[in-house]
Amino acid sequence: MILVSACLLGENCRYNGETKPNEFVINYLKDKEYIAFCPECEAGLPIPRLACEIQGGEGQDVLDGKIKIINMKNIDHTKDFIKGAELTLAITKEHNIDTAILKERSPSCGVNYIHTGSFDGNIQKGMGVTARLLHNNGVKLYTEADIASLTKT
Ligand code: SF4
Numbered sequence: 001m002i003l004v005s006a007c008l009l010g011e012n013c014r015y016n017g018e019t020k021p022n023e024f025v026i027n028y029l030k031d032k033e034y035i036a037f038c039p040e041c042e043a044g045l046p047i048p049r050l051a052c053e054i055q056g057g058e059g060q061d062v063l064d065g066k067i068k069i070i071n072m073k074n075i076d077h078t079k080d081f082i083k084g085a086e087l088t089l090a091i092t093k094e095h096n097i098d099t100a101i102l103k104e105r106s107p108s109c110g111v112n113y114i115h116t117g118s119f120d121g122n123i124q125k126g127m128g129v130t131a132r133l134l135h136n137n138g139v140k141l142y143t144e145a146d147i148a149s150l151t152k153t
Contacts, residue, residue, distance in 0.1 A: 001033045001034065001035065001095050001096065001097045002029065002032055002033070002034040002035075002097065002099045002100065002101060003034070003035050003037055003088070003091065003092055003095075003097045003099070003100040003101070003134075003139070004025065004029065004034050004035070004036050004037070004100065004101045004102075005036075005037070005038065005101065005102045005103040005106070005109045006036040006037055006038040006041075007019050007020045007021075007038065007103055008020060008021065008022045008025045008026075008101065008103055008144055009021060009022075009025065009026060009029070009036050010026075011036060011038065012047065013038040013040070013041045013047055014047075014048075015040075015047075015048060015049050015050065015051045015052070016048050016051075017047050017048035020103060020144075022144040022147070022148075024144065024147045024148040024150075024151045024152075025101055025144050025147050027151065028101075028147050028150070028151055029101075035091060035095060035097070037088055037091055038084075039081070039084030039085055039087065039088045039108040039109065039129075039130040040080070040081070040084050040108050042084055042087045042088070043080045043081070043083040043084035043087060044080065044083075045077070045080050045084075049071070050071035050072045050073060050075075051071060051072055051119065052069050052070065052071045052072075052077050052081070052107050053069065053070070053107055053114075053115045053116070053117045053118070053119055054067065054069050054107050054114055054115070054117055054126070054128070054129070055067045055068050055069065055070060055117040056116070056117045057126070058114060058124075058125075058126025058127050058128075058132065059085075059110075059114075059126065059127040059128050059129040059130070059131060059132030059133070060127070060132050060136075062078060062081065062082065062129050062132075063082065063085070063129065063132060063133060063136075069081045069107055069129070072119055081107065081108060081129045081130075082129060084108055084129070084130055085108065085129045085130040085132075085133040085134075086133070088130045088133070088134065089130075089133050089134060089137055092134060092137070092139055097139065098138065098139055098140060099139065099140045099142070100131075100134055100139050100140070100141050100142070101142045101143070101144065101146075101147055102128075102130070102131050102134075102141055102142070102143060103143070103144065104143040104144060104145060105123055106128050107128050107129065108128045108129055108130040108131070109128050109130055109131055110126070110127060110128035110131055111127060111128075111131050111141045111142070111143045112125065112127075112143065113125060113126065114126045114127065114128055
């Protein structure tokens with residue numbers, strides 16, 4: 001069983017109400033069992049919602065209570081993002097999921113990169129909150145780019 005960011009499969013769950021379907025991920029999962037999940041929506045954040053960014057660190061810093069996640073109007077959503085991460089981890093435990101395919105650059109799902117916290121489009125190395133919590137609990141993480149590379153070879 002594989003966990004996958006719901007927006008990669010065409011669900012309109014992104015902050016802007018849109019989706020990011022990825023043909024490589026969709027094709028890869030065709031003959032596999034998976035669960036599509038959106039940590040932010042499951043935590044109760046609405047669609048659409050203002051973009052949120054981790055403020056200057058990465059998912060581990062948020063989990064450690066060192067930094068916040070705010071939206072573009074400076075509203076603190078740290079608790080919502082941690083709740084989304086915990087709900088996602090609970091799903092992996094419930095279904096014995098050891099692998100996840102997550103949407104890169106998201107403050108929840110980013111595996112290698114996230115935005116810097118300046119809301120200027122720049123990115124930095126680091127994991128989103130959900131990705132970090134899953135990683136800390138032994139879930140193997142892949143991005144849509146990893147699946148594309150895998151599928152092409
Ligand atoms: S939280 Fe994850 S699954 Fe939900 S829209 Fe953002 S990247 Fe996609």
